[in-house]
Amino acid sequence: MGVIHLILGKANPEKMNGVNKVVYNIATKQAENNFPVEVWGISENTDVNYPERLFTTKIFKSNSNPFSIPEDLKKEILKTNSSTVFHLHGGWIPVFSSLGKFLHKNKRKYVITPHGAYNTVAMEKSKFRKKVYFNLFEKNFIKNASKIHCIGESEVDGLQTVFPNTKNVLIPYGFENLKEDFQINSDKKEIIFGFVGRLDIHTKGLDLLVESFATFNKTYPNSKFWIIGDSNEKYELQKLIEIHKIADKIELLGSKFGEEKNNLIKKMDVFVHPSRNEGLPVSVIEAANFAKPCIVTKNTNIGYLIEEYNAGINIPFPDSKLLEQAFIDFYDIWNDQNQYEKICRNAIKMVEEAFDWNKILQRMNTELYTE
Template identity: 30%
Template sequence: MNLLHITATHLRLEGGIPVVLNKLVSAQNRIQGVQSKVLSLTSDIKDIDSPYFIHIKKEQLEEYLTQNRPDAVIIHSFYYIQYNWVSKVLNKKNIPYFIEPHGSFGREALKKSQFKKWIANHFIFKRLIKRAKGFVFLNDQEKKQSIFITKNDIIIPNGIDISTIKSPLETTKEIKNKIYFIGRYDINHKGLDYFLEALKILDKEKYNLEVSLFGKGTDEAIRYIEDAIKKFSYIKVYLNSSISGQEKDNLLEQNAPMILTSRYEGFPMTILEAWSYGNPCIVTYGTNVSLEVSENNLGWVTDLNSFNIANCIKKALIDYNKDREGYIKRCKRYVEQHYNWEEIAYESYEKIKYSLELFKK
């Protein structure tokens, strides 16, 4: 089977989609009889150390598809005007394609720039959506939140490189009353307005807590965070730039709960990374992993309410300090059992193959 993933996103490795595609196609190419490539429409591939990524000019696409005809194409993310042209070429050559929206079709996600997205969905991208053979969702919760569904939709989760997971018995010194956040400093998307308000509540209670924030954002977003945290008297908040490589490994190995208060997500890789290091997570329902967290005791779930987030943080740290080793073992074991890239790659191959067989009937 010849698979082609197409993306118009950036290819910086701190971003979720490039990391996912790099790992997924590498694992897919280890399956006998499968050839998988990633075609970048806009970004240079120099930041990706992979033989499976290619970048060609727009006018070369039709020729490329003729010489390297894929059995199926997966278009990643959604609101890129280039995808209309891609859809037209694929339709002309009768090549089936799926759209993997990575959270873009969720009801909460569509509330941001709501009118523009309504126009885009009903006029600009109408044919792109209609021509798709189906959609690829990252989990059941993303599918349930989607405003677009077909009878051919499939679920393929993100994964993690389990070779990097250390033994659950390898724990570091105990750290009390510390939490961390890794992600974009997007105030609305990541629910940082509610999170910072929750910290304000805890600060008024003279609660002892250290919070480390890692990410990047607009100057406006960073000023928003700085203005909030400079008013705290008791809670210590460390605002840092984005983190990667060995520095990120060192942080995650310290073993402390991670917090993610997003209004919406597709499937946050930062959660998988946290679990793989044994770090349970404080999450909102918008993260799309709340069921997994609650059903498998991998952290704590709160709704998007500042008082409830504040109370959840306090409960989380009490629970964590009572059963730190238990949380570390459960999180690592869960990732090993459910999010191995090798198994996910094979599952993706089987599901796409099955869908293609249905199209031929």
């Protein structure tokens, strides 16, 4: 048995497309473990404009009709062994609905990773159009899949609302653990909360963050918030901070990368990610890897692990009052050295265990690919 990942794109890790990066990482790890794996992509061009990789890559030129399967892709599918598992990445993609029919007709097994396409918030967007499309195309695409790989609870919940099923398998992505010396900031004069990510005010819950921190800071003035990231909403976010009269306490540090970003995270005391809608935020995992306790919403799809490992606080839904209370709770924890250090260690343990690539690959093999 082998696995062929099917995507839109070329699995180029140097591009901004998150799905392509994830597929590249999964295929690379599978190849490193001597698992027979290939990546097939549908793209506007077939240029080899991506780095060398450990796995075979085949690119097929997309047709002008979004539902049309490239003829050379059909021929390649029919050449494969009947035991091959096709792993399709994405949801609400017209050509994938056609591929699902083709694979099913030709007795080829396929699994789906929607990458957030079916989470509860995504399902509400363009709800009427999606309902029509679902009944015409997506329903059979899901129905004929062997398994549906969900990366978070919100995707399981969202899919169950429109297509109750027993095919869901909840497996997070793996993370390349960076072995770091465990450090706790010794300066207890002020607590530093932090956020890293795209400055999408509504999606990332940054309006809730500013409102709740402004109220919290009035009672606990020895606190600061660092926001790392950028977007065309930066000016709007700055105005929001000024409206709440907290510009001297919330710093917009702009985009940071590599060691510069990592060094800033290491200086934080608590990492905060109050999203309204997420797939699986890598920034939370990165922060936990640096022994940073995390305050997250359930919507981040990592909250259940934060709770399971006692690595921070999981807020049941995005709400400024709940977030303010989480700030207060963590201020008390931060002042208790033993309790704070224990949660820091739990954050590292969570990354080492829940996002270990070897365990992730084993689960994918036994729960996704093997009946």
